[in-house]
Each structure stands twice: as structure tokens, then as C-alpha cells.
Amino acid sequence: MLKNVRVDHLQVSFNGQDVLQDLSLDVSAGELFAVIGPNGAGKSTLLKCILGLLKPQSGSVQIESDQKKAVIGYVPQSRVIDDETPIETKDFISLGQSSGLLPWLSKKERKSLKEIMEFTDTLRFAKKSIGKLSGGERQRAFLAQALVRYPDLLLLDESTANLDPAAQEEMMKLVKKVAREWHVAVIFISHDLHLVKEYADRLLLIAPGRYEIAESTEVLDQPETLHYYYHSELSMDHESTISVDPMIHAQFSETVK
Numbered sequence: 128m129l130k131n132v133r134v135d136h137l138q139v140s141f142n143g144q145d146v147l148q149d150l151s152l153d154v155s156a157g158e159l160f161a162v163i164g165p166n167g168a169g170k171s172t173l174l175k176c177i178l179g180l181l182k183p184q185s186g187s188v189q190i191e192s193d194q195k196k197a198v199i200g201y202v203p204q205s206r207v208i209d210d211e212t213p214i215e216t217k218d219f220i221s222l223g224q225s226s227g228l229l230p231w232l233s234k235k236e237r238k239s240l241k242e243i244m245e246f247t248d249t250l251r252f253a254k255k256s257i258g259k260l261s262g263g264e265r266q267r268a269f270l271a272q273a274l275v276r277y278p279d280l281l282l283l284d285e286s287t288a289n290l291d292p293a294a295q296e297e298m299m300k301l302v303k304k305v306a307r308e309w310h311v312a313v314i315f316i317s318h319d320l321h322l323v324k325e326y327a328d329r330l331l332l333i334a335p336g337r338y339e340i341a342e343s344t345e346v347l348d349q350p351e352t353l354h355y356y357y358h359s360e361l362s363m364d365h366e367s368t369i370s371v372d373p374m375i376h377a378q379f380s381e382t383v384k
């Protein structure tokens with residue numbers, strides 16, 4: 128079981144430009160930790176460092192687990208799947224297992240595949256091609272693939288984007304169950320501040336050159352803090368402004384002034 132994820136003084140730059148500067152944070156088992164901030168702030172870069180896909184210039188990521196090697200489930204930001212991809216959903220989900228495709232799965236892996244498909248309600252379209260699924264069904268399949276090895280740590284990069292409000296809620300309820308009942312640490316990136324407010328325990332606010340860890344989502348009720356990070360007039364009272372891309376919103380505000 129996972130104990131703790133510790134990011135310590137992380138420093139990442141691309142082409143001499145700092146993206147993450149001296150970033151430190153801790154996330155515990157059972158916790159839902161959100162990462163918010165404008166486009167290009169370094170949110171995905173942080174997840175890639177935690178996954179070990181990106182080597183920081185300095186600093187470290189430590190994942191303390193009872194197991195020799197912690198299992199990480201990851202749902203990336205974008206996944207282009209051709210509508211004609213000839214792979215059934217159950218096979219797609221089983222790719223998350225170490226043995227890969229169904230014929231090679233051990234008894235134990237088959238059992239967990241079935242359990243996870245029940246849990247994520249993906250059994251009902253198990254035989255449908257992954258490319259033929261709706262956006263919401265696809266996201267469930269992506270989540271199922273990330274969960275099929277019963278991870279210690281689950282990383283979600285905007286995995287509720289493009290879902291309707293009901294599907295977003297359903298997805299986040301599943302994720303919350305995973306955190307609370309399986310004692311998994313969840314780190315999720317989202318631009319939907321309402322969803323963050325409802326589900327996050329703590330959060331990282333990040334923008335180029337600045338960051339802070341908020342111990343509660345009450346910080347989202349502070350327009351000045353949101354302005355400091357997003358440079359636009361975001362407010363939790365005005366639902367319509369929340370869904371606006373902050374960059375576009377900022378540019379729009381400039382134009383109308």
C-alpha cells in the first residue's frame with residue numbers, strides 16, 4: 128500500500144526556460160489532490176516527472192509504498208484513437224495489465240480485469256470497438272485501463288474535460304471511491320474549478336514563476352488568488368466564466384478594455 132508521494136525541490140526547464148521552479152509537495156494515500164493553473168503553467172510536466180517520463184534538472188520524486196515498486200495508473204491529457212481502431216474495449220482495458228492482451232492474462236489478471244470493468248461500468252460495452260465509444264464511455268475505458276493493476280497512485284490529466292456535467296460527476300465519484308476505499312493517492316489536473324471545489328481535499332495552484340499549496344478548497348472562493356494565478360477575472364460565483372479558457376478570457380478582457 129502507498130504511504131506517501133513526495134515531490135522535493137523539483138526544477139524543470141525547457142530550452143533554458145524554467146517551467147517548474149523549486150516545487151515541493153506531499154500527497155498521502157486516500158487523498159484527492161488537485162492541480163490547477165492556466166495553460167502552460169507546468170501541470171502536465173509535473174505529472175510526467177512523477178511518472179518518471181521526464182527527468183528534472185534537479186530535485187526528486189519519491190513514492191513510498193509497501194510494495195517493492197509502486198504501481199502508478201495514469202490517464203493522459205489527450206489520446207487520439209481512430210474511430211476505426213479494431214480493438215474491443217475489454218482488450219483495450221487489459222492492455223493496462225503487465226501481460227497485455229487477454230489471451231496472455233493470468234487467472235489473477237483476468238479476475239481483476241472483470242472486477243475493474245464492473246467497477247467502472249464498462250462491461251456493458253466490453254465487445255464494442257474502442258473507436259466507436261462515446262466520449263464519456265471512452266473516458267471510463269481509459270480510467271479502467273489505469274485501474275486494472277490496482278495502482279497505489281492515480282494520475283489524471285484533465286480526464287473529465289469534454290464530458291457533460293453528469294458524466295463528470297460520475298467519473299469523479301468513481302475516482303473518489305478509488306481514493307477513499309482503496310487508499311489510493313489521486314493527483315488530478317482540472318480546469319473545472321467547480322469540480323475541484325467539490326472533490327479536492329487540497330490543491331496546488333501553479334502559474335509560470337509561482338505556486339502555492341492550498342490546504343483546503345476555500346482558496347477557490349478568493350477572487351484575488353484566482354486572479355493572481357490566472358490573470359483573469361475568474362470567480363466561483365459566475366459559472367459561465369469558469370469554463371472559459373483563462374488565456375482566451377484574458378485576451379478577450381484585453382480587447383474589450
Ligand SMILES: Nc1ncnc2c1ncn2[C@@H]1O[C@H](COP(=O)(O)OP(=O)(O)OP(=O)(O)O)[C@@H](O)[C@H]1O
Nearest residue numbers: 141142146164165166167168169170171172173204
Ligand atoms: N518536451 C517539451 N519541450 C519543450 N517545451 C515543453 C515540453 N513539454 C512542455 N513544454 C513547455 O512547458 C510549458 C508547460 O507545459 P505543460 O504541458 O506542463 O503545461 P500545462 O500546465 O499542463 O498546460 P495545459 O493546461 O495547456 O495542458 C509549456 O510552455 C510547454 O510548451
